[in-house]
Each structure stands twice: as structure tokens, then as C-alpha cells.
Amino acid sequence: MTEVARVTQKSARQQGAGNIEGAEHTSGAPGAEGGGEVSSRASGSPDTVGAEASEEGQGGLRGWSVGRRRSVWSRIRLTSLRLRLVVVFGLVALTAAVSASGIAYWLNREAVLTRAQDAVLRDFQQEMRNRASALPAHPTQDQLQRTAGQMANSSQRFSVLLVAEDSGGRTVTGNSDLGTFTLDDVPSSLRTAVNRRQPGSSGEKPTYHLYWQRIVEDGRPYLVGGARVVDGGPTGYMLKSLEPEAKDLNSLAWSLGIATALALVGAALLAQAAATTVLKPVHRLGIAARRLGEGKLDTRLRVSGTDELAELSRTFNRTAEALEKKVADMSSREEASRRFVADMSHELRTPLTAITAVTEVLEEELDAETGSVDPMIEPAVRLVVSETRRLNDLVENLMEVTRFDAGTARLVLDHVDLADQITACIDARAWLDAVELDAERGLMANLDPRRLDVILANLIGNALKHGGSPVRVAVRTDGEDLLIQVRDHGPGIPEEVLPHVFDRFYKASASRPRSEGSGLGLSIAMENAHIHGGGITAANSPEGGAVFTLRLPRDASSLVEDGGDRADGGPGGDGEAADAGEGGER
Amino acid sequence: MANVPSLLLIEDDDAIRTALELSLTRQGHRVATAATGEDGLKLLREQRPDLIVLDVMLPGIDGFEVCRRVRRTDQLPIILLTARNDDIDVVVGLESGADDYVVKPVQGRVLDARIRAVLRRGERESSDSATFGSVVIDRSAMTVTKNGEDLQLTPTELRLLLELSRRPGQALSRQQLLRLVWEHDYLGDSRLVDACVQRLRAKVEDVPSSPTLIRTVRGVGYRLDTPQ
Numbered sequence: 090m091t092e093v094a095r096v097t098q099k100s101a102r103q104q105g106a107g108n109i110e111g112a113e114h115t116s117g118a119p120g121a122e123g124g125g126e127v128s129s130r131a132s133g134s135p136d137t138v139g140a141e142a143s144e145e146g147q148g149g150l151r152g153w154s155v156g157r158r159r160s161v162w163s164r165i166r167l168t169s170l171r172l173r174l175v176v177v178f179g180l181v182a183l184t185a186a187v188s189a190s191g192i193a194y195w196l197n198r199e200a201v202l203t204r205a206q207d208a209v210l211r212d213f214q215q216e217m218r219n220r221a222s223a224l225p226a227h228p229t230q231d232q233l234q235r236t237a238g239q240m241a242n243s244s245q246r247f248s249v250l251l252v253a254e255d256s257g258g259r260t261v262t263g264n265s266d267l268g269t270f271t272l273d274d275v276p277s278s279l280r281t282a283v284n285r286r287q288p289g290s291s292g293e294k295p296t297y298h299l300y301w302q303r304i305v306e307d308g309r310p311y312l313v314g315g316a317r318v319v320d321g322g323p324t325g326y327m328l329k330s331l332e333p334e335a336k337d338l339n340s341l342a343w344s345l346g347i348a349t350a351l352a353l354v355g356a357a358l359l360a361q362a363a364a365t366t367v368l369k370p371v372h373r374l375g376i377a378a379r380r381l382g383e384g385k386l387d388t389r390l391r392v393s394g395t396d397e398l399a400e401l402s403r404t405f406n407r408t409a410e411a412l413e414k415k416v417a418d419m420s421s422r423e424e425a426s427r428r429f430v431a432d433m434s435h436e437l438r439t440p441l442t443a444i445t446a447v448t449e450v451l452e453e454e455l456d457a458e459t460g461s462v463d464p465m466i467e468p469a470v471r472l473v474v475s476e477t478r479r480l481n482d483l484v485e486n487l488m489e490v491t492r493f494d495a496g497t498a499r500l501v502l503d504h505v506d507l508a509d510q511i512t513a514c515i516d517a518r519a520w521l522d523a524v525e526l527d528a529e530r531g532l533m534a535n536l537d538p539r540r541l542d543v544i545l546a547n548l549i550g551n552a553l554k555h556g557g558s559p560v561r562v563a564v565r566t567d568g569e570d571l572l573i574q575v576r577d578h579g580p581g582i583p584e585e586v587l588p589h590v591f592d593r594f595y596k597a598s599a600s601r602p603r604s605e606g607s608g609l610g611l612s613i614a615m616e617n618a619h620i621h622g623g624g625i626t627a628a629n630s631p632e633g634g635a636v637f638t639l640r641l642p643r644d645a646s647s648l649v650e651d652g653g654d655r656a657d658g659g660p661g662g663d664g665e666a667a668d669a670g671e672g673g674e675r
Numbered sequence: 676m677a678n679v680p681s682l683l684l685i686e687d688d689d690a691i692r693t694a695l696e697l698s699l700t701r702q703g704h705r706v707a708t709a710a711t712g713e714d715g716l717k718l719l720r721e722q723r724p725d726l727i728v729l730d731v732m733l734p735g736i737d738g739f740e741v742c743r744r745v746r747r748t749d750q751l752p753i754i755l756l757t758a759r760n761d762d763i764d765v766v767v768g769l770e771s772g773a774d775d776y777v778v779k780p781v782q783g784r785v786l787d788a789r790i791r792a793v794l795r796r797g798e799r800e801s802s803d804s805a806t807f808g809s810v811v812i813d814r815s816a817m818t819v820t821k822n823g824e825d826l827q828l829t830p831t832e833l834r835l836l837l838e839l840s841r842r843p844g845q846a847l848s849r850q851q852l853l854r855l856v857w858e859h860d861y862l863g864d865s866r867l868v869d870a871c872v873q874r875l876r877a878k879v880e881d882v883p884s885s886p887t888l889i890r891t892v893r894g895v896g897y898r899l900d901t902p903q
Binding site for chain 2: 435438439440441442443444445446447449450453481484501502503504505509510513514517535538539542
């Protein structure tokens with residue numbers, strides 16, 4: 090009975106009024122004037138609107154939930170352009186399909202129902218006019234029963250119920266098919282409407298209208314209509330099953346649903362295709378960007394077409410070009426400054442060679458016991474000698490650094506006894522009294538003895554200078570690696586300086602006197618460790634004092650074979666070849 | 676050598692030439708100088724010095740080329756003065772026949788020590804001889820013959836052969852050879868040994884690429900064997 094409310098509010102009048110007018114002519118009843126609003130359309134439209142509204146509500150809900158889901162997915166890294174495209178395509182297709190089928194369904198429904206209803210009501214009206222109005226004012230039960238049967242016998246196959254008052258004032262009813270259609274089946278609202286006497290328009294006699302309503306009983310739709318014969322005639326009701334129409338409409342709804350589903354599938358496939366066409370260039374762009382990030386600055390995209398993606402590719406290419414140019418500029422500038430340092434230290438070397446040779450002559454003159462140098466001049470000569478030596482060291486270190494920067498540094502490997510090498514290094518610098526060596530003899534290593542000496546001299550010299558004696562040097566092996574630990578007993582290295590101790594020209598504080606060294610020693614030591622495939626770490630010992638740990642591979646020959654032989658195909662290279670050639674002989 | 680050794684210094688830079696000449700003269704050498712390779716080669720023929728100190732970077736023919744030309748006719752010791760100790764410079768220099776090298780800026784004392792060490796290599800010390808296959812080493816005459824023919828060896832090559840022949844069958848490490856032959860300290864450049872061994876093999880071996888006399892001992896150094 091859900092439809093009652095709808096009908097009671099919108100009492101059908103246009104169609105009904107027209108028909109009643111006809112009935113009124115035949116029955117002598119004054120025709121009702123003034124067509125009202127159509128009930129059917131009115132009853133239908135809120136339904137449609139309601140359906141649409143709920144559809145919209147659903148769509149809105151979906152949109153909301155998609156938005157919600159998207160935020161969730163983005164959090165769990167599931168979102169992708171492909172997924173988004175599929176969702177958007179799906180939503181568009183769903184909206185279009187649902188609204189199109191909804192409109193089609195309701196238009197159809199109204200057309201079908203209205204046609205069926207009009208036919209039935211016209212028939213019923215005809216029967217009322219022909220048969221019911223022919224009844225006497227107070228018919229008997231039998232008369233009513235018979236007339237109802239005759240009326241129901243029309244082509245439209247509806248059930249008829251006639252209600253009247255007999256001569257005794259009792260209410261009698263006539264029923265076309267006994268027991269199935271009673272007054273209880275007629276909604277009371279319809280009964281009230283039918284029995285209401287309509288005031289005749291412009292003072293004419295009051296009249297009654299034909300009213301109808303759609304009801305659902307036991308899940309089956311029915312059309313119920315009712316009218317009263319004017320001037321105390323019987324009231325007639327008809328009941329017509331709308332099931333065939335409902336079936337037609339159901340199958341229509343099914344087809345529309347299937348069409349919608351197909352449209353959704355099609356939209357998903359289209360979205361996939363669209364995503365692929367969009368994503369392929371995007372994927373290529375991604376690969377290119379990654380290559381660019383890896384430093385392959387000559388990466389370019391092939392530009393085809395004139396769409397936005399092509400424009401993007403073009404932009405990418407321009408950016409990469411600009412980047413490449415910039416990097417090239419910077420590296421050439423860096424190269425130039427590096428070459429400047431190399432050239433400068435090389436140029437310094439020539440006059441320095443002459444000065445060094447001459448200062449030695451001066452030094453010998455000082456050391457000679459004859460005292461041939463003026464005592465006033467002697468400090469000046471000593472200063473020149475010592476500063477020349479410092480300048481020599483600095484230039485030598487600069488040359489060493491430029492060799493590392495230019496990548497021309499090479500390892501010259503030899504098999505050496507580590508303890509002997511370290512002892513010799515300490516001995517050569519007269520440090521034997523200040524250094525404790527903890528190393529076993531017989532520990533052989535294949536490395537560059539000159540570079541090892543540079544590293545050790547810098548580490549031990551640094552420890553002596555900043556830490557104070559005794560400096561402890563310990564040699565250990567760790568698998569295939571050598572660990573040489575240089576520990577001093579000084580105050581240690583301040584935490585903020587620790588990360589910078591291997592930086593070039595890094596001074597712990599600006600106030601530190603410049604005579605501490607070239608500022609390159611530890612960085613050169615580090616470079617020399619690197620070229621062996623090793624490294625140096627600096628730390629503070631818990632017992633106080635700084636600890637430098639040098640890690641070198643015991644056999645660095647694999648490095649030499651990889652990156653240019655020890656002598657670039659020179660005699661050393663031949664020697665190695667001979668080594669390899671004779672290896673099997675022994 | 677009783678008489679004062681005479682040196683030929685070939686160096687294009689006036690200041691260095693003057694300073695080194697001063698320094699070396701004070702160390703007791705007789706020094707002749709030349710500013711170009713061409714002049715140097717002319718002086719070599721005129722004065723027959725005991726040793727050449729040769730700058731690598733020269734206008735005209737460079738030090739390497741001078742070295743090669745000298746080696747065609749003479750076996751006198753050559754010490755290279757390299758301005759850059761780029762490894763390639765050193766290798767090329769040793770390949771073209773130099774006996775030793777020093778890197779600028781050089782200290783006069785170091786150069787003097789090297790000069791004396793090189794000159795000492797030609798001094799005889801004992802008077803016996805040894806035979807290794809077809810090679811005969813006559814220690815009294817300081818000559819080496821192969822199949823009866825005199826081999827032209829530089830003093831360094833000769834000294835290397837002598838040191839190896841003194842301990843036949845025993846492997847000597849490169850560092851040991853550097854001390855014995857070049858009188859270098861513990862930091863000697865092992866490429867000196869390798870280069871010299873290559874040159875020596877080229878002269879004494881039948882097939883230098885598959886040596887039977889001076890053998891490489893992998894991981895150690897070299898040894899002199901009597902061929903079977």
C-alpha cells in the first residue's frame with residue numbers, strides 16, 4: 090500500500106474528469122468541469138525524481154567513498170594513474186548509463202502504464218454508463234451481482250464490485266468474481282474520494298468523479314478505480330491486474346541493467362587503453378629522468394606528435410640540454426682550475442730546484458766549522474734554508490694532490506715485509522725514540538711501499554705533532570685486510586673537527602699557527618689509502634688520545650690489473666706478464 | 676777511480692743549470708754543461724764524460740730521445756732529472772735506457788749520492804769468473820761474453836748481473852736488488868729493477884720473452900739460474 094499516500098495527495102482529475110464527464114452525460118449526472126492535474130504523471134514524476142535523487146545520492150556517496158578510498162590508497166602506495174583513470178572512466182560511464190536508462194525506464198513505464206490504464210478506465214466507465222446506471226435506485230443483491238458479472242465480461246478482463254443500498258436501507262454488494270474482490274481491497278482513501286460529492290461548477294448540480302489508484306497486493310501491482318452514478322446510483326469499483334505490464338517493465342529494467350554493466354566493462358577497457366597510451370610515454374619519461382639522475386646527461390627523448398606529452402618530452406629535452414651544458418661548463422671550469430694548480434706547482438718547481446740546490450750550498454757553508462758566515466747573517470741563511478725546505482714539501486704535496494685529481498696516480502706494487510717497512514719509515518725520520526711499534530716480522534704484503542711510507546709518515550708525524558709521544562703503532566690482520574693503528578696520547582681530536590681532519594687545508598682553528606704543516610698531509614694519506622682500495626678512519630680512544638686506523642688490502646694487485654698496469658705497459662707490465670707466464674713453470 | 680769523475684749536465688733552465696753546477700762542483704765533481712740535447716750530444720763526443728745528468732724537458736730533442744741516441748753507441752750511466760714524477764715519464768725514461776732518475780726539485784746531496792752510487796757500479800771488486808750456460812761473467816775484467824762475444828752492458832746492468840750471479844739459484848727481492856745495485860733506501864722504485872731486468876734479458880737471453888737465465892720468482896723477485 091505504499092502508493093496510497095502518493096495518490097491521495099494527487100487526486101487524479103484530468104483523465105478521470107474527462108471520463109466522468111462522459112459518464113455524467115449518459116447517467117444524467119452533471120458533468121464535472123475543470124480538469125485537474127494528472128495523477129499518473131504526477132505520481133510518476135516524484136518517483137523518477139526520487140529515484141534520480143537517490144541515484145545522485147548514491148553517486149555522491151560513491152564519489153565521496155572514492156575520494157576517501159583514494160586517500161587511503163595513496164597512503165598505502167596503491168594509487169596509480171592507471172587506477173585513477175579506470176575509476177574516473179567507470180564513474181563517468183556509470184553516471185551516463187544510469188541516468189540514460191533511468192530516464193528511458195521511466196518514460197517507458199509511464200507510457201505503458203498510462204496506455205493500459207486508459208483503456209481499462211475507459212471500458213469501466215463505459216460499463217458503468219451502460220449497465221450500472223440502468224439499475225434501479227435500490228437494487229437487490231442479485232441484480233447487483235448479475236450486473237457486476239456483465240460488466241466484468243468486457244474485453245479488458247477486470248473485476249467489478251458494485252455497492253448500493255437496497256430498498257430496506259441495507260448496503261448490498263455485487264461482485265463479478267466472488268470473494269476475490271471485496272470492499273476491503275479498495276483503499277479507504279479511494280472510497281472517500283469516490284463518495285465525495287463534488288460541488289458542481291458555476292452552481293450546477295453536484296457531481297462525482299472517477300478516481301483511480303495503483304496498489305500493490307501480495308507483491309502484485311493492481312489498478313483500482315471507482316465511480317458513483319449520480320443521483321443515488323450504485324457505486325462501482327474495478328480491479329485490474331497490471332502484472333503483464335510489470336513483467337514487461339521488469340524485463341526492460343533487466344536489459345537496461347545489463348546494458349549499464351556492459352557500458353561499465355567497456356569503460357574499464359577504454360580506460361585501460363587510454364592509460365596505456367598515456368602511461369607509455371610517461372614511463373619512458375620516467376626512465377629518461379632516472380638516467381639523467383644517474384648522470385647520463387646525454388639522455389634525450391624521441392619527440393613524436395604535438396600533444397601535451399610531446400610538449401613535455403620537448404621540455405625534458407631542453408632541460409637535459411641545459412643541464413648538460415651547465416655541467417659541462419662547471420666541469421670545464423673545475424678542470425681549468427685544477428690544471429691551473431697543476432701548472433702552477435709545476436712552474437714553482439723550476440725556480441725551486443735552483444733555489445734548493447743553492448741553499449744546500451749555503452747550509453754546508455753554515456755547517457762548516459770555519460765560521461765563514463757572518464754571525465749576523467747566519468739566522469737569515471738558516472731561515473732561507475728551512476723555509477725553502479717547507480716550500481719544497483708544499484709543492485711536492487701539491488703535485489701529489491694534482492696527480493690524484495687528474496687520475497694519473499699509479500700504484501707501483503712490491504712484496505714487502507710490513508714490519509721492516511714501518512721500522513724503516515720511523516727510522517728514516519729519526520722517530521725511533523718516540524714511537525712504539527707492535528708488529529710481527531714476516532708479515533708480507535703486496536702494496537706500494539712509497540705510498541705506504543707517505544701514509545705512515547703523515548699519520549705518525551701528525552700524531553707526534555698534535556698528540557705527543559709516545560705514539561703507538563700496531564699492525565693487525567683482519568681477513569684479507571691489514572689494519573695499522575696509530576694512537577697518540579694527546580688530548581684527542583675535538584668532535585666538531587673529527588669529520589674534517591682529512592679535508593684539504595682544514596685547520597682546526599683559525600688561530601692555529603700556519604707552521605703546523607702544509608694542510609695536505611692527511612688528505613694525501615687518505616688518497617693514498619684509497620688508491621690501494623683501503624681507507625683511514627679517525628676516532629678518539631676511550632682512554633684518551635686520537636686513533637687513526639689505516640685499512641689496506643694485503644694484496645692490492647687486483648686493483649692494478651683493473652685500472653692500468655703499474656707501469657702502463659712499460660717494463661713493470663712486462664715483468665708482470667713474465668710473472669704470469671712463469672707461474673705455471675714452477 | 677782516482678781521478679775526479681767528470682759529469683755532463685744537460686739542462687735548459689739557466690738557473691737550475693747554474694745552481695746544480697755550483698752544487699755538484701762543490702761536491703767534488705767536474706761538471707760540463709749543455710743547454711740543449713744537441714749541444715749535449717756534441718759535448719759527449721768531445722769530452723767523454725763518466726756520467727750524464729739529463730733533464731727530460733728540453734727544447735728540440737727531448738731527454739728521452741737524447742737517452743736513446745746515447746745508448747746506441749755508449750753504455751755510460753745516465754741519470755734523468757724529471758720535472759714531473761708522472762709515472763709515464765719515469766717509465767718512458769727507464770725504457771729509453773736511463774739508469775736512475777731523480778725528481779725535481781732535487782736536493783744536491785741526493786743527486787750526489789745517486790751519482791756516486793751509479794759510478795760505483797763500474798768498480799771491480801773480485802777477480803773470478805762465473806759461467807751460466809753460454810754466458811760467461813768475468814769479474815776481473817768486468818766483462819760479460821755470450822758465446823765468446825762481448826756484451827755491451829751499462830754499469831747498472833752489469834752490477835745487477837753480478838749481484839744475481841753472486842747468489843745463483845737464490846731469489847732476490849726487488850727491494851734487496853735496489854739496495855745492492857742502486858744503493859737506494861727502503862723506498863726504492865721497484866720499476867728500476869724491472870726495467871733493468873728487461874734490458875738485461877734483451878742482451879743475455881736467447882729468447883728475451885721466455886727467459887731461461889734470469890727468472891722471475893712470483894711474489895719475491897728475480898734469480899739467476901744455470902740453464903739446463
